[in-house]
Amino acid sequence: MKQYKGLLFDLDGVIVDTAKYHYLAWKALADELGIPFSQTDNERLKGVSRMASLEIILEIDKRTMSKEEKEANCTKKNDLYVSYIKNLEKHEILPGVEAFLTDAREKGYKIALGSASKNSGLILDRLGIRSLFDEIIDGTKVTIAKPDPEVFVKGSEALGLEVGECIVFEDAIAGIEAAHNGGMKAVGIGLKSILVKADEVLPGFKGITIDDVIALL
Ligand code: B16
Numbered sequence: 001m002k003q004y005k006g007l008l009f010d011l012d013g014v015i016v017d018t019a020k021y022h023y024l025a026w027k028a029l030a031d032e033l034g035i036p037f038s039q040t041d042n043e044r045l046k047g048v049s050r051m052a053s054l055e056i057i058l059e060i061d062k063r064t065m066s067k068e069e070k071e072a073n074c075t076k077k078n079d080l081y082v083s084y085i086k087n088l089e090k091h092e093i094l095p096g097v098e099a100f101l102t103d104a105r106e107k108g109y110k111i112a113l114g115s116a117s118k119n120s121g122l123i124l125d126r127l128g129i130r131s132l133f134d135e136i137i138d139g140t141k142v143t144i145a146k147p148d149p150e151v152f153v154k155g156s157e158a159l160g161l162e163v164g165e166c167i168v169f170e171d172a173i174a175g176i177e178a179a180h181n182g183g184m185k186a187v188g189i190g191l192k193s194i195l196v197k198a199d200e201v202l203p204g205f206k207g208i209t210i211d212d213v214i215a216l217l
């Protein structure tokens with residue numbers, strides 16, 4: 001059996017239910033711009049960077065915008081998003097996550113965050129869970145968005161591990177692809193019908209331990 005030593009966790013949609021706040025903030029901006037934007041469209045935004053998200057929304061309505069306008073709209077969306085997450089509460093940590101992380105650490109696994117978000121520090125501090133991670137790689141440390149594997153390759157390096165020794169946990173199609181592009185196993189968190197390329201898919205972490213995951217891979 002393969003010896004896994006490191007676990008790389010996406011943040012939004014895996015650790016905490018912030019995906020709904022991203023959606024609400026993008027929806028408000030899309031409404032203001034008069035662009036139709038649905039929950040289905042929102043699936044394509046998961047895991048991708050802020051600017052890439054705006055570009056996907058503009059593409060829905062075949063809109064173009066100058067670089068300055070794009071930046072102003074990204075700032076507007078982020079200001080609204082931050083106003084939501086400033087009030088995040090501990091119960092918004094997804095069920096079973098803290099127990100899963102604590103148990104895996106006790107069993108000797110190294111744990112890193114691998115998120116596209118530039119707001120991850122704010123979120124982890126607000127939820128009081130920063131200390132559950134050995135390393136934090138987020139949108140402030142990467143230059144290329146998922147599905148590029150940069151965020152997860154940097155995560156494995158920060159943990160001092162080979163990519164093949166790490167397992168990625170992801171809720172986004174782009175994140176599953178990023179893990180595979182980096183040579184890592186990818187466990188999808190969510191629906192099998194959406195995360196078709198994942199090596200395994202779990203609905204969440206409730207009642208699950210790292211031993212259960214390893215047995216599936
Ligand atoms: P921010 P993850 C991603 O976080 C989100 O899934 C994605 O919807 C968002 O656009 C991206 O972070 C950037 O977030 O605007 O906060 O920098 O899923 O990679 O943890």
Ligand code: MG
Binds near residue numbers: 013
């Ligand atoms: Mg995510």
